[in-house]
Amino acid sequence: MSNLTGTPTRSSVGGRRADYSTAAGGFPVRLHVQSLLRKTPSSLKSPEKIMKHDEMGIVSAPERKLVKQLRASNTRFSAADSTLAVNGKNKKLTDDWESKKLDLVAGGRLLQDGLVYRQNISVRSFEIGGDRKMSFGALLNHLQDTALNQxxxxxxxxxxxxxxxxxxxxxxxxxxxxxxxxxxRYPTWTEVVEVDTWMYASGKNGLGRDWIFRDSKTGETLANATSVYVMMNRETRKLSKIAKEMRDELEPYVMDCERPIINKDGRKIQKLDVSAADQRCTGLSPGWKDMDINQHVSNVKYIDWILESVPHSLMERYDLNAMTLEYKKECDMDSVLQSLSKRVSEGSTDSFSASKVVEFDHLLRLENGREILRGRTVWKLRDTNNRVNSYIY
Amino acid sequence: MSNLTGTPTRSSVGGRRADYSTAAGGFPVRLHVQSLLRKTPSSLKSPEKIMKHDEMGIVSAPERKLVKQLRASNTRFSAADSTLAVNGKNKKLTDDWESKKLDLVAGGRLLQDGLVYRQNISVRSFEIGGDRKMSFGALLNHLQDTALNQxxxxxxxxxxxxxxxxxxxxxxxxxxxxxxxxxxRYPTWTEVVEVDTWMYASGKNGLGRDWIFRDSKTGETLANATSVYVMMNRETRKLSKIAKEMRDELEPYVMDCERPIINKDGRKIQKLDVSAADQRCTGLSPGWKDMDINQHVSNVKYIDWILESVPHSLMERYDLNAMTLEYKKECDMDSVLQSLSKRVSEGSTDSFSASKVVEFDHLLRLENGREILRGRTVWKLRDTNNRVNSYIY
Known part of the structure; x- marks a missing residue:
């Protein structure tokens, strides 16, 4: 399925190189965290005016900031009416700032002073694999979707x-x-998953977004995800610094948290030595439906290509437990790629049976050798007892 | 996204050849329509017992039939509690046969004595193409999903x-x-679509399923679909006649309608003359994620392959208005396919500008020439004025 994210590319800002991929689903900025979070809102209006809206239908950042300060931290906050999200129209925000939970058709609402977006998703038949569980790609789709919905x-x-x-x-x-x-744990077909997502400042050069996927009934954590975004000029494809207006715009939506929900894997992903690769898929080309709105290859397609290079014998008995990706360069409709993988945990790719956990390093590159993406995947031996039950319901 | 449908194959019953593709999403039978619809239910229980459930949690077919007769035709009917559909557990049917509308998380409910299933779907960001509209493949996913949900x-x-x-x-x-x-009309991102689906007897050899997609606000019809299914033995891959027990099982769910919502295109799809094809994609291979539960290629993947053979210059200015598919033979993970297309409406594939409607015939075949699928697509010139508006919301 085509989507809005994707478009990994590389450009430079102030002489530095930075790695990234376009994503409509993130709302991060290249900003100075401390100055942002400590800034005193200026030109605040009277409390009455806070409930009004500007002519474009958006409460200004300083107003939102004040509302955040005024409200108790545990008050639920609804900043949109259902028409807004259902129609995708940029209509006026609702006057109801109280704890009224407005479950939209998509099932989304705001929590914690509007900083956390929560949505229930029901695992659909077209999102599952042969084991009746949500596929990794479907899970990624919902990362993008919930970010956009927020x-x-x-x-x-x-x-x-x-x-x-x-x-x-x-x-x-x-x-x-x-x-x-x-x-x-991958949720199964018809299971209802509660997704929370929020944004926060991440270092000097970007902003992060985290997600938690939970079993909506038991609260059991099913999955966590962390992403870092930066900004890019749509025409020049160069990274951009964040002007004050954008900082003000984003500030009311940024969580004051110190670190992402997933601690960074300290081990740097080394560039895969091509001659040492265990597995290799060549001649990979995107189809027209893999293109995003900017006519670049979508994020999810990259993950498909990575997974194509993992031995099928592994997939039959192991579940994908973790994936780390570093985007290096964009590619487009005419690109022809290679997907390479190498087992980095002990043992060979032919004998997985002795290992409960198997790790791979991945490389997507153009046929001319240019690096597109580096990745690491961790696979865990599947509990076959659980699996049998999921076939009968 | 992997899914449960797919698996076109060819087998024989009683010396006849029949064309089909496996589909978990359909509930059709090879049966004699008139005998089915006129059959008198036998061994009916008392009205009290009708509200009880058998030990497997399913009201027997004759019981359901009687309930259908007892209820007024305009009474809304709810045959499941939310636990049933949310968890996918085969739990007891609810005792509430009245007009209580039980919108599940998936948004589904039964209407018209339980014969019609209705569900609202919200167009998600990962279901749209570059024009912000639901893709054809996403629409097909919902055909399968709503059928399964029913x-x-x-x-x-x-x-x-x-x-x-x-x-x-x-x-x-x-x-x-x-x-x-x-x-x-393709619905746009965040739009809410109401889908109705039902089953009916179709000729001597199968049962049909129809769908209507409507704008949930205006009731405008967005799309119609019709499919014919037959039954196959999972092991022998041969078509099967329907035993009485299955007929009884299905009867309460089968609509008494004379013809499908889409009238059959009278023009037979001719086998495409390979040497006359305008467009050709070769070396097409399914990935592991294109496999369904039976390890056969999913239906939606076939459609991707068909669309890959349509000129991109056409897609930029035309919308896919209609598609007709006839499944001929199954293929699997090791298959290598060719997707061929030929413009059958007047004009050449290089000059579409003069035509408001363009038609193609399609052929998917194995590299050894064996036919997998025949198809026809109809494309209509896009209204570019409407398109501009959809980019801003």
Missing amino acids: GIITGLLVDGFGSTREMSRNNLIWVVSTLHVVVD | GIITGLLVDGFGSTREMSRNNLIWVVSTLHVVVD
């Missing part, structure tokens, strides 16, 4: 490219730099 | 392969023979 429900997202108003005026889009996903 | 909510579907209890005991699965889809 942007719609809050009114932060104002164009179809996932940009804020100021970003759109400056022709800027979001790009993914890294993505890290850990799946403890 | 099976779950009614309790007719008892195993993960989409079979009824009797079918499962006899190792039988559903296979798609033909599929016909007409799309008047």
Whole structure:
């Protein structure tokens, strides 16, 4: 399925090289965390005016900031009416700032002063694999979708490219730099999953977004994900610094948290030595449906290609437990790629039976050798007893 | 996304050849329509007992039949509790046969004495193409999904392969023979679509399933679809006649309608003359994620392959308005295919501008020449004025 994210590319800002991939689903900025979080809102209006809306239908950042301060931290907050999210129209925000939970058709609502977006998703028949469980690709689709829905429900997202108003005026889009996903248990067909997502400042050069997937009945954590985004000019494909207007725009939506939900894997992903690769798929080309809105290859397609290079004998008995991706360069409709993988945990790719955990390093590259993406996957031996039950319901 | 349907194959019953594709999403039977619809239910229980459930949690077919007769035709009917569909557990049917509308998480409910299944779907970001509209493949996913959901909510579907209890005991699965889809307008991102689906007897050799996709606000018809299914033995891959037990099982769920929602295109799809093909994609191979539960290529993948052979210059300015498919033979993980297409409407594939409607014939075949699928697509010139608006919301 085509989607809005994708478009890994490489460009430079101030002489530095940075790695990233476009993503309509993220709302991160290249900003200075401390200055952002400690900034005193200026030109605040009277409390009455806080409940009003500007002519474009969005409460200004300083107003939102004040509302955040005024509200008790445990008060639920609804910043959009159902028309807003259902129609995708950028209509006025609702006057109801109280704890009224407005479950939209998509099932989304805001929590914790509007900083956390929560949505229930039901695992559909077209999202599952042969084992009746949600596929990894389907899970990634929901990372993007819930991020975009938060942007719609809050009114932060104002164009179809996932940009804020100021970003759109400056022709800027979001790009993914890294993505890290850990799946403890894949939900099964018809299971209902509760997804929480929020944004936070991440270092000097970007902003992060985290997700938690939970069993909606038991609260059991099913999966966590962390992504770091930066901003890019849509035309020049160069990274961009964040102007004050954008900082102000984003500030009310940024969580004050110190670190992502998934701790960084300390081990750097080395560039895979091509001659040492265990597995290799060549001649990979995107189809027209793999293109995103900018006519670049979508994020999810990259993951398909990575998984194609993993031995089928592994997939039959192991579940994908974790994936770390570092985007290096974009590719387009005419690109022809190779997907290489190498087992980095002990043992050979022919004998997995002795190992409970198997790790691979991955490389997607153009046929001319240029690096597109580096990745690492961790696979865990499947509990076959559980699996049998999932076939009968 | 992997899914449960797919698996086109060819087998024989009583010396006849029949064309089909496996589909967990359909509940059709090879039966004699008139005998089925006129049959008098036998061994009916008292009205009190009708509200009880058998030990397997399914009200027997004659009981359901009687309930149908007893209820006024305009009474809304709810045959499942939310636990049933949410968990996919085959639990007891609810005692509440009244007009209580039980919207499940998936948004589904039964109407018209339980014969019609209705579900609202919200178009998600991962279901749209570059034009912000639901892709054709996503629409097909929902054909399968709503069909399966009807099976779950009614309790007719008892195993993960989409079979009824009797079918499962006899190792039988559903296979798609033909599929016909007409799309008047593709819904856009975040739009809510109301889907109705029902089953009916179709000729001597199968049963049909129809779908209507409507704008949930205006009631405008967005798309119609019709599919014909037959039954196949999972092991021998041969078509199977329907035993009385299965007929009884299915009867309460079969609509008494004379013809499908889409009138058959009278023009037979000719086998495409390979040497005359305008467009050709070769070396097409399914990936592991294109496999269904039976390790056969999924239906949706076939459609991807067909669309890959349509000129990109056409897709940029035309919308896919209709598709007719006739499944001929199954293929599997090791198959290597060719996708061929030929413009059958006037004009050449290089100059579409003069035509408001363009038609193609399609052929998917193995490299050894064996036919997998025949198809026809109809494309309509896009209204570019409408398109511009859909980019801003």
